[in-house]
Amino acid sequence: MGELPAKVLKWGIFNVAYEPRRKFFVFNKSTTVLVKNLPEFSTYGFRFLQDICRIAPSTFLTYIASSAWLGASTAISLHMSYLILQQIEALAREQNHKTPHDHVELIVTISTWLLLMFVSVLMKGLKDDKEMLLCGYMRANFLPSFVQASLDADVGFIHDQSARRYFPNPETFSEGGPGWSLLKGLSERIQAVIAFGSECFVFYGVLAQRPLWDRWLLGGLMGLFFALLLFSPSNGVNGAGYTFWTTNDTFNRLHRLYTIIFTPKFRETLAKDSLNEFLCSEYRKCSNKLGVVKSDVITLACILPPPWYWTFLRNLLFEYPLAFCTLLLLWNNSPFLVTTIVFFQYGTSALARSFQCLRRSFEPRSISQLLGQAPALYKPLDQGLKKRGRELIEYSTSKAGMDLRLRGVTFRYQSSAADVTLKNISLMIPSNSFVLLVGENGSGKTTLLKLLARLHDPTSGEIFVNDTPLAAYNPVSLRKHTTFLMQSEEIFPMSLEENLLMATPDQIWSKEEAQERMDEAIRIGGARQLIDRVGYDAILNPPTILAQSLQGCGNGIIGDAAIRELERHTMQKSAAISNGEKQRFIIARSFMRLLNSNTRLLIVDEPTSCLDLVAERDMFEQFYRRRKGKTTIFVTHRFASLARKADMIVCMKNGEIVETGRHEELVSLAGEYARLYEVQQGIPR
Numbered sequence: 001m002g003e004l005p006a007k008v009l010k011w012g013i014f015n016v017a018y019e020p021r022r023k024f025f026v027f028n029k030s031t032t033v034l035v036k037n038l039p040e041f042s043t044y045g046f047r048f049l050q051d052i053c054r055i056a057p058s059t060f061l062t063y064i065a066s067s068a069w070l071g072a073s074t075a076i077s078l079h080m081s082y083l084i085l086q087q088i089e090a091l092a093r094e095q096n097h098k099t100p101h102d103h104v105e106l107i108v109t110i111s112t113w114l115l116l117m118f119v120s121v122l123m124k125g126l127k128d129d130k131e132m133l134l135c136g137y138m139r140a141n142f143l144p145s146f147v148q149a150s151l152d153a154d155v156g157f158i159h160d161q162s163a164r165r166y167f168p169n170p171e172t173f174s175e176g177g178p179g180w181s182l183l184k185g186l187s188e189r190i191q192a193v194i195a196f197g198s199e200c201f202v203f204y205g206v207l208a209q210r211p212l213w214d215r216w217l218l219g220g221l222m223g224l225f226f227a228l229l230l231f232s233p234s235n236g237v238n239g240a241g242y243t244f245w246t247t248n249d250t251f252n253r254l255h256r257l258y259t260i261i262f263t264p265k266f267r268e269t270l271a272k273d274s275l276n277e278f279l280c281s282e283y284r285k286c287s288n289k290l291g292v293v294k295s296d297v298i299t300l301a302c303i304l305p306p307p308w309y310w311t312f313l314r315n316l317l318f319e320y321p322l323a324f325c326t327l328l329l330l331w332n333n334s335p336f337l338v339t340t341i342v343f344f345q346y347g348t349s350a351l352a353r354s355f356q357c358l359r360r361s362f363e364p365r366s367i368s369q370l371l372g373q374a375p376a377l378y379k380p381l382d383q384g385l386k387k388r389g390r391e392l393i394e395y396s397t398s399k400a401g402m403d404l405r406l407r408g409v410t411f412r413y414q415s416s417a418a419d420v421t422l423k424n425i426s427l428m429i430p431s432n433s434f435v436l437l438v439g440e441n442g443s444g445k446t447t448l449l450k451l452l453a454r455l456h457d458p459t460s461g462e463i464f465v466n467d468t469p470l471a472a473y474n475p476v477s478l479r480k481h482t483t484f485l486m487q488s489e490e491i492f493p494m495s496l497e498e499n500l501l502m503a504t505p506d507q508i509w510s511k512e513e514a515q516e517r518m519d520e521a522i523r524i525g526g527a528r529q530l531i532d533r534v535g536y537d538a539i540l541n542p543p544t545i546l547a548q549s550l551q552g553c554g555n556g557i558i559g560d561a562a563i564r565e566l567e568r569h570t571m572q573k574s575a576a577i578s579n580g581e582k583q584r585f586i587i588a589r590s591f592m593r594l595l596n597s598n599t600r601l602l603i604v605d606e607p608t609s610c611l612d613l614v615a616e617r618d619m620f621e622q623f624y625r626r627r628k629g630k631t632t633i634f635v636t637h638r639f640a641s642l643a644r645k646a647d648m649i650v651c652m653k654n655g656e657i658v659e660t661g662r663h664e665e666l667v668s669l670a671g672e673y674a675r676l677y678e679v680q681q682g683i684p685r
């Protein structure tokens, strides 16, 4: 069947795409897949049924039988209530000729109805019980085979993605297990078919017994009811599923800023580059520019309301059926008793629903959840304000680099169960000195640097900057004079140009000047090739919104054309880059900061895991050349070419400083530093 082009409509700032013709039987990709694979599905389905009958025959049969009963229970109840209404009607009509036998008949019918209802309750309990038991049977029988098959595949299990989707994934351990959703789905469908079929059968039976007038009227009402069910659109795009996107630049920028601000992985970079103020003001600006938009994304994914007249008609027929029942009275002299009973039944069930709803809404848990949202809204805001209210010293720049002193510093990560990471560190780093920090993996180098940049505070001991305690400074004012290139940094989901400009958020340049400065940073950082390939405008990994309608809220299956329309509008310049290119760009971003800010402390923490030896040496050389007027600290495992230039080498081991001094002194000590140096030089010990 030929595919229809998608229709697109505007919804606030969003564009919504859907397939225009609504089909009862959607012949889309899934239908084709179903038809094509039907023989295979049937074979495996049959095998599954055989297996389940073999594993737990009586449990399975009881489960299916109870599902079937529950499917038919509404129809049974309908039939019984009709019988009772008929008997009451007859009694009312024959007021003067009533016999005791008539009453007995009515009591028997009512008792049978109550008994059947009781059986339904038992069946529900039985079904739930068997459901849990079957779940256990299936886990015990199928999972060991899956475990075996998975382990047999060895490392192939990691590589073969398409095969892996059939295996359980780790998060599903507490769920039903393999085959469970298949069984549950089958039982639900059996129940649905039996329910619909039996209810139609009862309605047909009732209509066939009614006098001609009633038959036409009730038949007409039923027809209308079904016509509305089938033809009235359940959403604003004729019941279809839909996709949506927006080309509003302000919205998209706001979304990217939101992602940067609330994603933990960016937080250290934001802090150490003192971007908080900049992002806050950008977010406010962008939010003001966007103004109030009609719909948030999740609401749009759930609801695209149909035109008001359809809603009105549906409400009238589905919510107020009694209004239509009373129409009967205009043509038919039904005794008032029947109307009263119908009303009573309708009214009590509606009342029961409302009461349940009321009770649920006022359960202590639900109330406390509701009210708990108020402090959750204001507490973070108040705490943020308290923090901003503290009196702190501003760092005043001098021509010289920062003078750093650590006295008895100990540090333990809160999340770490291990012992302290830094133990009693005391160290003096004179201003303008060039320091090389070395030590084996995990010795605590990065942690020490993060303490200097105030990304963590010491657990005990103190750090001084120019003889003033680090804690007394406004951290932002210190960080504004620090360039800290960390081991692992992220590129923000903004354009590469904006990433570079964010390195110096306080600078205001003309377009040409900004371009010159970016080009220089890119050249020194060695990222020219990347920029030539993807351009300054490229946005790497832009965040995406949920852009498809959700099913179960009146939205149908999303047509292929609507999906393609979404892809056509959102497939944009998201370029893939290698880890090496990413590192070079991040290094360039640090150069952008270093060259265009009043840096007094330069820290470079081995950001070179994906660079070759030559590129790493060049990078350190470029930083080294620009160290004038700064205190400079480099961390690298390949320090041989820098060792002789360093004013001081600090060697760490197991969270402690084990040696400090110049290269020659430390080599002559023949201790930890000498060992690391010799290993690097390939000198056998």
Ligand SMILES: Nc1ncnc2c1ncn2[C@@H]1O[C@H](COP(=O)(O)OP(=O)(O)OP(=O)(O)O)[C@@H](O)[C@H]1O
Pocket: 413, 415, 416, 421, 439, 440, 441, 442, 443, 444, 445, 446, 447, 448, 487
């Ligand atoms: N966020 C954290 N939470 C808990 N423990 C951490 C955290 N970061 C680091 N550690 C632990 O602190 C210790 C020191 O880590 P650190 O990264 O400072 O060492 P390093 O000398 O820089 O190592 P490398 O040379 O590998 O970069 C390690 O044992 C590490 O596992």
